[in-house]
Amino acid sequence: MSKVAVNLGALFDRFKxxxxxxxxxxxxPDYVPSYLPHRDQQIYRLGLVLAPVLSGSRPSNVFIYGLTGTGKTAVTKYVLRELEKKAGSKVRYVYINCRHTDTSYRVIAELAQAVGQRVPFTGLSTSEVFRRFITGLERKQRFLLVVLDEIDYLVKKKGDDVLYFLTRINDQLSVSKVSIIGITNDLRFMDFLDARVRSSLGEEELVFPPYTSRELEDILKMRAEQAFHPGVLEEEVIPLCAAIAARQNGDCRLALDLLLKAADIAERLGEVKVRTEHVRMAQKEIEKNLAIDLIKSMPLHVKLVLAAILILHKKKVKVITTGGIYDQYTKLVQRIGVEPVTQRRVSDIINELDMLGVINAQVVSLGRYGRTKRIKLSVSESxxxxxxxxxxxxxxxWIELAS
Ligand SMILES: Nc1ncnc2c1ncn2[C@@H]1O[C@H](COP(=O)(O)OP(=O)(O)OP(=O)(O)O)[C@@H](O)[C@H]1O
Ligand SMILES: [Mg+2]
Incomplete structure (x- = not known):
């Protein structure tokens, strides 16, 4: 224990x-700015599809797709807020993120609550919650625009019966109407849907293309103007964040994250300017977090193969080969008492890890002994x-690995 008391007061003062x-x-990430550069076309088209609600007719359902960080959620929330302002009490929207609200029951329960019905957290049958939702909605006599963001999670978790229900609900309503806005970044999502749901959900489709580096620069500049004191960003900071994110499929979330983390790092270091080296540090931190999340999500045997590589790496084995990994892997499975997978499968796992960028495998010739792979770690040991x-x-x- 250190004997010097930490001067927390001074630390907090510095950040005040x-x-x-x-x-x-x-x-x-959740802040929705009131101006979204380079999304005029998408804003206009979504506005155009939804506008009929203002004169009392049901808008078509809309299906929105595009890669991650292309502004789908931000644009949708923005357009719906503006629409609600214009429309008065007859039009409401409900925003549901299906990654968090990932069962039919919970989706319908949220909708029922949005029209003033009480629904317990569990306990009712789904059909009873459906019934309450319909009753509540009819009582309110309104147009309800239901946004199902990250809608692919519903289908992945077998919650797609809610989509069947919602795409047909208007047949059961007399004074109210429902339109659905489905959003996904999973471009194959539509293929998994029942044909009728697919055609109903996709009455209108809206594509969000990735941002280019220049577009990301404009967006970052606009957001930086409000977020930073004048002159704290070195000139090259925004172009660098934009260029890195443009290489990652034009992901605006990544661009903003880089900028925010770089500025946080500068602040923590007590500096008054954010410089490109802070962006590089932020990039390393983000990449590290991504690698950690990726490893956490791997199946057991992939983890074990990776653990075997790590052990060989720590033993300073000069040339790590597929055969060496398999031997080490076999020892590991014996120790934790699980059935091993075949050598062939381990070899496939090594290829997968290589493709994911966790390791680097290079084919080398062993002369007349054939060929093997020489494997190195591509992410840090930590x-x-x-x-x-x-x-x-x-x-x-784990204890052995950590040592
Ligand atoms: N044109 C823009 N102007 C300003 N900020 C933007 C713009 N487009 C996106 N952003 C910001 O970038 C971040 C990511 O955007 P958004 O959440 O809308 O992406 P998304 O397409 O919904 O991604 P995902 O598929 O991962 O959910 C958000 O913080 C959003 O505010
Ligand atoms: Mg989104």
Whole structure:
């Protein structure tokens, strides 16, 4: 224990007035700015599809898709807020993120609550909750625009009966009407749907293309103006964030995240300017977090193969080969008492890890002994340890890995 008391007071004072941020919260991912550059076309088209509701007719259902971070959620929320302002009490929208609200019951329960019905957290049958939703909606006599964001999660979790129900609900309503706005970044999602749901959901379709580097620069500039004190960003900072994110499929969330993290790092270091080296540090931090999440999500045997590679790496084995990994892997499965997969499968797993960028496998010739792969780690030892740490099935194996 250190004998010197930490001067928390001084630390907090230093952060009380930021020399960097004017309004940091404006860079957080959930904030929806009132101006969304380079999305005029999407805003206009969504507005056009939904506008009939203002004169009392049901808008077509809309299906919105595009890669991650292309502004789908931001644009949809923006357009619906504007529409609600214009429309008065007859039009309401409900926003549901299906990643968090991922069962039919919970989706319908939220809709029922939105029209003033009480629904317990569990306990009713789904059909009873449907019934309450319809009763509540008819009583309100209104147009309800239902946004199902990340809608693919519903189908993945077998919650797609809610889509059958919602795409047909208007047949059961007399004074109210429902339109659905489905959003996804899973471009194959539509293929998994029942044909009738698909055609109903896709009455109108809206595509969000990835942002280019220049477009991301404009967006970042606009958001930075409100979030930072004047002159704190070195000139190259925004172009660098934009260029990195443009390479990752034009992901605006990544661009903003880089900018925010870089500024946080600068602030933590007590600097008054955000520089490109802070962006590089932020990039490393983000990549590390991505690698950790990726490893955490891997199936057990993939983790075990990776653990085997890590052990060989720590033993400073000069040339790590497929055969060497298989031997080490076999020892690991014996120790934790699970059935091994075949050598062929381990070899496939090594290829998968290579494709994911976790390791680098190079084919080398062994002369007359044929060929093998020489394997190196592509992410840091600490990220791998962090990623494997939480898997309890690895048990005390973990202690050895951590040492
Ligand atoms: N044109 C824009 N102008 C300003 N900010 C934007 C713009 N487009 C996206 N953003 C911001 O970028 C981030 C990501 O956008 P958004 O959440 O809308 O992406 P998405 O397409 O819904 O991604 P996902 O498929 O991962 O949900 C948000 O913080 C959003 O505010
Ligand atoms: Mg989204």
């Amino acid at each position: 007035v930021s020399r960097i941020f004017k309004r940091r919260e404006l860079l957080l 990220s791998i340890k962090e990623g494997l740490k939480e898997d309890l099935t690895l048990g005390d194996l």
